[in-house]
Structure formats: structure tokens, C-alpha cells
Amino acid sequence: AQSVTQLDSHVSVSEGTPVLLRCNYSSSYSPSLFWYVQHPNKGLQLLLKYTSAATLVKGINGFEAEFKKSETSFHLTKPSAHMSDAAEYFCVVSPIYNQGGKLIFGQGTELSVKP
Amino acid sequence: EAGVTQFPSHSVIEKGQTVTLRCDPISGHDNLYWYRRVMGKEIKFLLHFVKESKQDESGMPNNRFLAERTGGTYSTLKVQPAELEDSGVYFCASSHFGGLNYEQYFGPGTRLTVT
Numbered sequence: 001a002q003s004v005t006q007l008d009s010h011v012s013v014s015e016g017t018p019v020l021l022r023c024n025y026s027s028s029y030s031p032s033l034f035w036y037v038q039h040p041n042k043g044l045q046l047l048l049k050y051t052s053a054a055t056l057v058k059g060i061n062g063f064e065a066e067f068k069k070s071e072t073s074f075h076l077t078k079p080s081a082h083m084s085d086a087a088e089y090f091c092v093v094s095p096i097y098n099q100g101g102k103l104i105f106g107q108g109t110e111l112s113v114k115p
Numbered sequence: 116e117a118g119v120t121q122f123p124s125h126s127v128i129e130k131g132q133t134v135t136l137r138c139d140p141i142s143g144h145d146n147l148y149w150y151r152r153v154m155g156k157e158i159k160f161l162l163h164f165v166k167e168s169k170q171d172e173s174g175m176p177n178n179r180f181l182a183e184r185t186g187g188t189y190s191t192l193k194v195q196p197a198e199l200e201d202s203g204v205y206f207c208a209s210s211h212f213g214g215l216n217y218e219q220y221f222g223p224g225t226r227l228t229v230t
Contacts (some may be wrong), residue, residue, distance in 0.1 A: 036221075043119060043221035044206065091160065101146065101210065101219065102171060105158040 002027045004091045006106035014114045019068075019078040021109045023091030026072065033074045034092040034103070035065055044090065048072065061085070086113045117141070120221035121207050127228045133195040136225045140189070140209030146170075147190050148210075148219060149182060153203040164190060197229045 007022040025031060035047040048059025055067040065076045074091060091106040120139045128134050140147050150159040161180070162172040166187035175182070179198070184190040194201050204226050208219040 041223060043223045045221070046206075046218050049218075100161045101148075101217065102163060102174075103148075103150075103219065104160070105150075107157045 002029075002031060002093050002104050002105055004093045004104060004106035006031075006089075006091050006109050009107065010110045010112070012112040012114065013081045015083055016080050019076070019081045019085065019111065021076040021089050021091075021111065023074045023076065024072050025074060025091070025093050027093060032094045033065075033067060034094070035059065035063070035074075035076050036090045036092055036105075037087050038090070041105045047076070047089075059074060081111075081113045083113050083115065084086050119207055119209050119220050121222040123223050123225060124223065125226045125228075127230065128197055129230055130199055131196045133193065134197055134227060136189045136192045136194075136205050136227070138192070138207030138209075140207070141220055144209035144211050144220075145187065146210045146212065146217075146219075147184060148208040149190070149192055150206040150208065150225075152202070152205050152224075156203075158206065161192075164181075168204070170229060194227075197227075199229050202227055202229045 003114045004028045033050040036044040037047050038044045047063050048057045050057045052069045058064045063078045065074050067071045067074050089109045094103050122137045126134050145166050147164040150158050151161055152158040160174040162182055163170045164184045167184050181193045204224040206221055206224045208221045210217040210219045
């Protein structure tokens with residue numbers, strides 16, 4: 001079975017400092033991995049995705065994530081946080097054999113950005 | 116281009132009543148997904164439509180939930196009769212094609228409260 005674990009339910013950073021949101025996955029097959037973000041009262045938006053190409057994936061708004069198979073991790077980073085980054089972030093897995101595109105979500109990490 | 120819309124944004128009903136949630140996908144998207152987030156838990160897949168056909172309904176919790184997509188356009192999710200544990204946020208997503216190479220666009224969700 002496939003699953004994802006987001007290691008922090010809440011992360012707080014100061015504006016201009018680095019962001020690290022941690023995610024570990026479990027998958028019997030080569031997975032596809034995603035990060036989604038949800039701002040208040042908005043739908044979830046895709047930040048980036050890994051589908052077995054380059055292990056370092058760049059997304060929107062300066063975010064990136066690195067797929068590390070040996071550590072079964074897919075942590076999300078950003079060099080410098082902005083106030084507009086405050087939102088809830090979801091690490092998501094979908095098994096490569098799943099042609100339907102069903103997504104399996106982690107528990108979410110709430111990111112707060114202090115001025 | 117309009118995004119995925121969901122109606123209502125909030126619904127408060129009593130246990131035993133019936134509620135119908137509606138999702139309008141992005142025009143031309145054949146694939147439509149329903150997900151649910153129960154308080155304090157992760158977002159979970161409910162089912163997947165391709166046009167008007169149910170492709171995968173493995174996540175539907177029980178027979179009190181009925182999803183339809185007549186004509187392959189908008190979809191409804193009916194809960195009858197509602198129970199307390201049905202409270203949560205119901206998300207709809209759509210994509211042009213199924214599978215992992217096509218982004219799922221999410222609506223803002225319907226917050227359902229059963230009292």
C-alpha cells in the first residue's frame with residue numbers, strides 16, 4: 001500500500017528565512033509524488049510533481065523538492081519565505097501503476113510566516 | 116477560464132437529513148474526482164468519474180453516499196441519511212485526461228457540518 005507521512009503538522013518561519021517541509025513516503029512501486037498548497041478559502045493548487053525523471057524538481061513560487069529513494073523522502077524547500085507562502089501544504093503520492101490518477105494525501109503541514 | 120466550482124460552500128444539517136453537494140468541473144474535463152477531509156484527518160479519495168461513468172469508487176465509505184454525473188458535465192454527491200461522522204470538507208477536482216501526467220484542478224471545497 002502507498003502512504004505519505006508529513007513529519008510536522010505546523011511549521012513557523014520568519015519572512016526571508018528558509019522553509020523546509022518534511023515528507024516521507026511508503027510505496028511498493030515506483031511512485032509519483034506531488035506537493036499541493038491550499039490558501040484559505042481556495043482550492044488546492046499543484047506546486048510541483050516528481051514522476052521518475054530528475055530527482056530535483058522545481059515548482060512554482062520558488063519552491064523545490066528532492067526525491068531521495070534511499071531515504072524515502074520528498075522534502076519541500078524554499079530559500080526565502082514570503083508572507084504570501086502562509087498556507088497549508090500537502091505531500092501526495094500516486095502509485096505509478098495507477099492509471100486513474102487517484103491521489104493519496106499526507107496529513108498536511110500548516111506554514112506560518114512571521115514578519 | 117473558470118476553475119472548478121462547488122456549491123454550497125458551507126452546509127449545516129441535522130443528523131438524519133439529506134444533503135446534496137454539487138461540483139462543476141472545468142469545461143471539457145472528462146475526469147472528475149471527489150475527495151473528503153474529515154476533521155483532523157488527511158484528505159481521502161472517494162471516487163473518480165470518466166465522463167458519466169464511475170471509473171473507481173473504492174473510496175466511497177458506505178451506501179449512504181451516492182455520486183452521479185449525468186451527461187458527463189457537473190456531478191452531485193448525495194449523503195442520505197447524514198451521520199455525525201460525515202462532517203468534513205468535500206473537495207472536487209477535474210482533469211482533462213486521467214493518469215499522472217495531467218494535473219488535477221481542485222475546487223475550494225464544501226464544508227459540511229452534521230449536528
